[in-house]
Amino acid sequence: MTRKNNNHSYLKVGDQVKIIAGQHKGKIGKIIVIDTKNLLAQIDSIKDKLRYYSKQEQEKLKASGNELGEKKAIPSFLHISNLMYWDSKLGKATRLGSKIVAHKKFRYLKKSGNVL
Numbered sequence: 087m088t089r090k091n092n093n094h095s096y097l098k099v100g101d102q103v104k105i106i107a108g109q110h111k112g113k114i115g116k117i118i119v120i121d122t123k124n125l126l127a128q129i130d131s132i133k134d135k136l137r138y139y140s141k142q143e144q145e146k147l148k149a150s151g152n153e154l155g156e157k158k159a160i161p162s163f164l165h166i167s168n169l170m171y172w173d174s175k176l177g178k179a180t181r182l183g184s185k186i187v188a189h190k191k192f193r194y195l196k197k198s199g200n201v202l
Contacts, residue, residue, distance in 0.1 A: 093125055095166045096182035096193055103129065103169040104179040110164070114172050119161075126163035134159040173198060 097103065099120055105113045115131030137158045144156070170179035173195055180197040193202045
C-alpha cells in the first residue's frame with residue numbers, strides 16, 4: 087500500500103501573505119519561492135540570514151578555490167503553516183479553499199467567497 091503525499095498547500099508563488107507566527111509576525115509580503123518537499127516558502131519582505139565564517143573555514147574556502155569572505159547571505163525560509171493569504175480588498179488575512187466552477191478547479195477566499 088502506498089502512502090499519500092500530504093505535502094499540499096493552497097498558497098502559490100506570487101501570492102501576498104501575512105506571517106502569523108514567529109519572529110516576523112505581522113509582516114506582509116509576496117511569496118518568491120516554495121519548497122514543496124519541506125513546505126517552506128521564501129518571502130520578499132524578509133531579509134536573508136547572514137552566515138559568518140571562522141578563520142579555519144575561511145582557509146578551507148581559500149584552499150578549495152572558492153571566494154574568501156567573512157559572511158555570506160543565505161535566503162531565509164518560513165514554514166507554510168505560519169503564513170495566511172492576505173486579501174488586499176478586505177485588508178485581512180483569510181483562509182483559502184477550492185471550488186469547482188464549470189468543470190474547473192479554482193481557489194477562493196473563505197471570508198469573502200471571492201474566486202481567485
